[in-house]
Amino acid sequence: MLAAWSSSPTRFREDVNAEDDLRRGGYARTWAAELLQNASDAAVAAGVPGRVLARVHDGELRIANTGAPLDAAGVAALAALRASAKRDAAGATGRFGVGFAAVSAICAQPRLVTADGGIAFSAERTAAEVAALGGAAAEELARDPRVPVLRLCWPTDEEPPPVGYATEVRLRPDAADPATLLAELAGLAADLMLALPALGEVVAGDTTLIRTERGAGRVRIGDRELLLAGDPARWALPYDDDGRPVPYPPDAGEVLHAPTPSAEQLSLPARLLAPFPLDPDRRRIRADDPATGELVGQAARAYAELVGAVGPEFRTALVPEPGFPRSPLDGLLRTAIDAELGSTPWLPAAAGGGPLAPDRAEYLDLGGDTPAGLPELLAAAGPAFDRLVASGVVPPPGLHVDRLGPAGLAERLTGIDTAPAWWRELYAALAPAVDRIPGLAAELGALPVPLADGRLVPGPASVLLADAATPELPELRIAHPDAAHPLLRRLGAADADRETLLAAPALLDAVERSVDDAEAGLDTEPLARAVLALLDTPSAARDPRFGALALTADDGAPARADELVLPDAPLRALLDPDAPVGILDSRWLDAGRDALVAAGVLDRFAVVDFDPAVLHDADRYDGGGYEADRYDGGGAGGAGGAGGAVGPAVRDLDLVDDDAWPAALALLAADRDTRAAMLTGYTAWWLSRHVRIGGRLPSTWRLPSASTLAGLYDPLPPLDGLGGPADDAVLTAIGVRAGIVIGGADEAVELLDRLADPARPVTGDVAGIAHTALAAALRAGVFELDDLDPPDQVRTLTGAVVPADRAVVADTPWVLPALGDVPAVPGGDDPDALAELLDLPVASARVTGTVRGAGEPLGWTADAEIVLACRAIGADPPDGELRRHDRLVVDLDGGGAVTVPAWPGPDGGWHASDPLRALVAALAERRRVRMMP
Numbered sequence: 001m002l003a004a005w006s007s008s009p010t011r012f013r014e015d016v017n018a019e020d021d022l023r024r025g026g027y028a029r030t031w032a033a034e035l036l037q038n039a040s041d042a043a044v045a046a047g048v049p050g051r052v053l054a055r056v057h058d059g060e061l062r063i064a065n066t067g068a069p070l071d072a073a074g075v076a077a078l079a080a081l082r083a084s085a086k087r088d089a090a091g092a093t094g095r096f097g098v099g100f101a102a103v104s105a106i107c108a109q110p111r112l113v114t115a116d117g118g119i120a121f122s123a124e125r126t127a128a129e130v131a132a133l134g135g136a137a138a139e140e141l142a143r144d145p146r147v148p149v150l151r152l153c154w155p156t157d158e159e160p161p162p163v164g165y166a167t168e169v170r171l172r173p174d175a176a177d178p179a180t181l182l183a184e185l186a187g188l189a190a191d192l193m194l195a196l197p198a199l200g201e202v203v204a205g206d207t208t209l210i211r212t213e214r215g216a217g218r219v220r221i222g223d224r225e226l227l228l229a230g231d232p233a234r235w236a237l238p239y240d241d242d243g244r245p246v247p248y249p250p251d252a253g254e255v256l257h258a259p260t261p262s263a264e265q266l267s268l269p270a271r272l273l274a275p276f277p278l279d280p281d282r283r284r285i286r287a288d289d290p291a292t293g294e295l296v297g298q299a300a301r302a303y304a305e306l307v308g309a310v311g312p313e314f315r316t317a318l319v320p321e322p323g324f325p326r327s328p329l330d331g332l333l334r335t336a337i338d339a340e341l342g343s344t345p346w347l348p349a350a351a352g353g354g355p356l357a358p359d360r361a362e363y364l365d366l367g368g369d370t371p372a373g374l375p376e377l378l379a380a381a382g383p384a385f386d387r388l389v390a391s392g393v394v395p396p397p398g399l400h401v402d403r404l405g406p407a408g409l410a411e412r413l414t415g416i417d418t419a420p421a422w423w424r425e426l427y428a429a430l431a432p433a434v435d436r437i438p439g440l441a442a443e444l445g446a447l448p449v450p451l452a453d454g455r456l457v458p459g460p461a462s463v464l465l466a467d468a469a470t471p472e473l474p475e476l477r478i479a480h481p482d483a484a485h486p487l488l489r490r491l492g493a494a495d496a497d498r499e500t501l502l503a504a505p506a507l508l509d510a511v512e513r514s515v516d517d518a519e520a521g522l523d524t525e526p527l528a529r530a531v532l533a534l535l536d537t538p539s540a541a542r543d544p545r546f547g548a549l550a551l552t553a554d555d556g557a558p559a560r561a562d563e564l565v566l567p568d569a570p571l572r573a574l575l576d577p578d579a580p581v582g583i584l585d586s587r588w589l590d591a592g593r594d595a596l597v598a599a600g601v602l603d604r605f606a607v608v609d610f611d612p613a614v615l616h617d618a619d620r621y622d623g624g625g626y627e628a629d630r631y632d633g634g635g636a637g638g639a640g641g642a643g644g645a646v647g648p649a650v651r652d653l654d655l656v657d658d659d660a661w662p663a664a665l666a667l668l669a670a671d672r673d674t675r676a677a678m679l680t681g682y683t684a685w686w687l688s689r690h691v692r693i694g695g696r697l698p699s700t701w702r703l704p705s706a707s708t709l710a711g712l713y714d715p716l717p718p719l720d721g722l723g724g725p726a727d728d729a730v731l732t733a734i735g736v737r738a739g740i741v742i743g744g745a746d747e748a749v750e751l752l753d754r755l756a757d758p759a760r761p762v763t764g765d766v767a768g769i770a771h772t773a774l775a776a777a778l779r780a781g782v783f784e785l786d787d788l789d790p791p792d793q794v795r796t797l798t799g800a801v802v803p804a805d806r807a808v809v810a811d812t813p814w815v816l817p818a819l820g821d822v823p824a825v826p827g828g829d830d831p832d833a834l835a836e837l838l839d840l841p842v843a844s845a846r847v848t849g850t851v852r853g854a855g856e857p858l859g860w861t862a863d864a865e866i867v868l869a870c871r872a873i874g875a876d877p878p879d880g881e882l883r884r885h886d887r888l889v890v891d892l893d894g895g896g897a898v899t900v901p902a903w904p905g906p907d908g909g910w911h912a913s914d915p916l917r918a919l920v921a922a923l924a925e926r927r928r929v930r931m932m933p
Contacts, residue, residue: 237269349361384415388404616654669730851911
């Protein structure tokens with residue numbers, strides 16, 4: 001070596017730099033690992049258990065080991081960089097002579113001692129030898145005092161290693177405290193013993209670590225227990241004191257151990273110990289080395305073996321979390337492990353037997369914690385669930401295990417054929433999850449339910465939960481009693497009480513088609529008996545939902561319940577002989593009258609909600625128009641178009657025989673509900689148009705009490721069961737007239753015709769009332785003048801009918817004595833409007849004249865009779881002057897004179913021979929003026 005340095009100073013400096021690179025680079029701070037690795041290799045070489053004793057003695061750190069002692073080849077390797085004597089030794093992990101360079105970082109004078117002798121390295125003695133060489137090497141040393149410590153060695157005569165140990169390394173630290181270094185080695189020993197299986201014991205000061213093989217891949221080092229899997233790529237997984245694995249988190253700072261720690265950072269849940277080819281500084285793997293790829297594959301397979309070796313409940317915790325790799329090797333391993341775990345069977349199966357590969361497995365995902373035992377319960381039901389993983393196993397997302405959600409579970413269960421009791425177990429297992437997981441109840445809406453009749457139907461919402469008293473209804477979905485569970489109620493199933501049964505869609509559908517089924521030869525009596533039993537309650541009302549229930553008529557033919565009448569029904573005698581209504585077969589009477597009537601069998605008239613599909617002519621009914629007609633005067637007013645106000649209505653009125661209406665009206669009025677319905681709305685509208693009394697419409701009759709219509713309309717003849725003031729409201733509602741009402745031009749024409757009919761004994765008073773109604777309707781716009789022609793004949797104040805071209809409208813009472821033989825028509829409250837309607841002049845415009853003489857002035861209040869009369873009628877005396885005449889004569893403008901009791905003067909005053917007649921005339925004129933538009 002000295003000759004080489006002397007002849008080549010460059011070689012000297014190269015050795016200095018190479019050793020310094022190792023000490024400061026890849027082998028910096030690895031002295032403890034390198035020494036324990038050398039001890040492991042010595043044990044392997046000798047085939048004996050490896051033991052290490054580290055201690056502080058006489059101010060220096062001593063590390064002794066068992067196994068093959070240092071020999072000549074080893075010394076040569078120590079002094080020749082990168083020329084290990086262990087390169088081809090089986091089981092060797094290092095290259096003796098390279099890793100040992102790490103000790104130079106803490107000691108410049110290391111020594112190795114065996115029972116046969118020892119060697120010493122010394123930076124100081126090496127520098128002296130180089131200086132003694134002189135020449136270029138000495139000059140190089142002068143420029144840089146560093147020397148390669150491990151190139152020259154000297155014999156040393158020292159005490160041998162402790163008894164039982166073959167070799168001892170003795171280090172007197174340059175600066176560090178030996179006790180501190182001993183503690184450092186003690187702290188690293190457990191991890192290093194894991195990487196070096198040949199080491200069975202390490203004693204470092206007060207610390208003693210013993211490696212114990214516990215079988216099934218488990219090993220204990222000191223107080224740490226680990227699970228090992230794989231060879232040569234080996235994984236180590238720590239366990240806690242309770243025997244549970246403790247995976248490393250991704251940021252635990254784990255690195256590849258090859259077998260000692262490298263700089264290749266890993267983020268995997270277990271420690272990897274594998275002989276990856278490393279760069280000379282033992283920091284990084286050689287990625288281009290073919291062995292690297294092979295070891296990655298071996299490591300992936302070993303990792304799958306490790307996962308399968310832990311308890312089933314802990315396996316998913318070993319699946320690497322998704323994340324960025326921490327080194328190129330970490331990325332290679334993650335990719336290979338993901339692929340290996342995806343295709344290797346290791347997930348525990350709910351069906352038992354062998355494990356499942358994730359790419360063939362399925363996880364029951366209910367949106368929260370899956371109830372324990374539920375996957376096993378499902379797997380026991382059949383092969384449809386053979387792929388489910390066992391309870392307590394939640395595959396991480398990175399495995400891409402198929403998920404079976406709530407909706408998919410419900411769908412798949414529709415094909416399960418198993419006992420009803422199994423379904424109750426299923427519901428019991430799902431119930432806690434439904435309470436705990438939001439939205440799960442809705443997602444399980446299609447969960448199948450076994451029925452009492454053996455069917456399996458989807459969706460508890462269509463199912464009823466029955467008790468022993470529930471009647472047998474094959475049309476209903478009654479849950480099997482062995483499967484019934486409270487969860488079904490939570491998911492929409494209903495208790496089979498009376499109201500729920502009657503509202504069940506399946507029952508209503510069966511009722512709706514029951515007549516067709518009966519006509520097709522099916523036995524519908526069980527359905528009918530069950531429905532009637534449900535309807536048979538004292539308070540049961542007619543239920544239109546069951547009008548289609550198939551019963552039988554007295555001729556044995558099936559018929560709808562609402563198209564049959566009870567044999568003794570009061571209504572039966574009122575129906576038209578051709579009415580499409582049959583008589584109920586008496587064998588149904590044992591079901592109870594209340595039940596039959598509730599199902600729709602006719603007894604009396606029935607009140608229903610307004611429905612054009614049920615009520616005759618209801619599509620023509622305009623409630624709003626009808627009510628308006630009634631208010632404005634249309635007792636027989638029409639209704640145009642469908643729509644308008646609606647409400648309860650009496651059905652089957654169109655089936656009444658025309659001759660039976662008096663009795664029908666009596667029956668309608670005797671019942672509270674039908675009476676209320678006939679007072680307004682559709683029923684009143686229909687009756688007003690279809691009822692016949694004496695062969696005539698109600699609108700052609702008047703109430704006997706309607707004296708204002710005397711002569712215009714005939715009084716209604718007595719009706720059996722109707723009559724008396726209490727029933728006037730009913731008669732009025734159906735169109736019998738209680739007064740004069742005008743709803744349109746046609747009614748105005750009719751009224752004028754009646755007034756002009758000399759056969760009608762109409763008094764002048766009644767005519768005046770009629771004229772008032774006609775004028776009011778004209779002013780209100782109920783009709784226009786163009787809507788009718790003036791009548792040819794008119795009714796006068798005397799009740800006589802005269803030609804219209806001779807008559808005048810009496811607008812004031814004082815003019816009547818002057819009319820002579822001119823007929824006067826009562827003007828009513830608005831004589832001007834009536835005159836316009838009848839195309840007649842008013843009397844006050846036809847007869848005009850001048851009072852003869854001035855008369856005697858007399859104040860209105862000067863006459864005691866006038867004062868008393870005004871007080872009696874509550875009127876103020878008229879304005880203006882009153883002049884009294886013994887005989888009042890008026891010279892008419894048309895010629896001639898007439899004697900009258902009162903006449904107005906040109907100044908607004910009055911002349912009178914009879915002051916009371918003047919008062920009447922003045923008050924009438926004042927009222928007429930006030931009422932003028």
